[in-house]
Amino acid sequence: MTDSIDYGNLMHRAMRGLIQTVLTDVSRNGLPGAHHFFITFDTQNPDVQIADWLHARYPEEMTIVIQNWFENLEVTDKGFSITLNFGNSPEPLYIPFDAVQTFVDPSVEFGLRFETQDSDEDEEEDEDEDGPDDTPPEPEKPRGEAEVVSLDKWRKP
Template identity: 40%
Template structure:
């Protein structure tokens, strides 16, 4: 029996799925950016790679979070701007307002604990240079709480061919 050559995914379905799920993050942030803010009890834990390409974090924040950072959008955030490929938000660190800006491709985790909704993404490629001082960041936040009825995880692993 001849060895079969596995088919080549020239459509890049993994990347298409990642991009589509990042669209969910963008849509949630668009709702949060409306004048009414985030509806109901919803709030977001957004984890991202601080050195990913296109991320702008102030040097003092980058020094504290050299690899990854989680921010919370709930009651105290300002100037949330949502674009097609990135978003920015002002948060406070030690009472000092700082702006954080990042592309959706830098996001590795999006979690809304109010409804136990979780999206996890592959880690992005890291930037060759440190992020610029152009933006500044925000809030120390603990990881989402664990429990028996954990978050609903939407993972691409279940669709990967074994």
């Protein structure tokens, strides 16, 4: 038995369960009303399965949109597979829930973000060397011709 309750991991598991439930319902019944999803995932996760050309274009993370055209949505306890259209080319994808970084349904202003947590040891080392780092991260550089989608406009103030 541990000395404390790991609320962070419990919450992540519950949020991933919510995504699993929503996608399972969509796989059975389709998207209701104006609902649609932006899902950002880590393409470096070893269990992600995407075409080589997609991985080359999105070497770190990728955002997919589940809205107008998708097929073969299958959901398991570990992740989901789906076929999406990229420039009139259907591509199958497999995304494990552990790779999901954000899940947003802008039609109802709902979103989940999974934060990565460094170990306490890493944080202590960083603070000891230079003190807390207050500099903002550098913005990401655009990747080729991909459309950049900002999720900020769906966040509540």
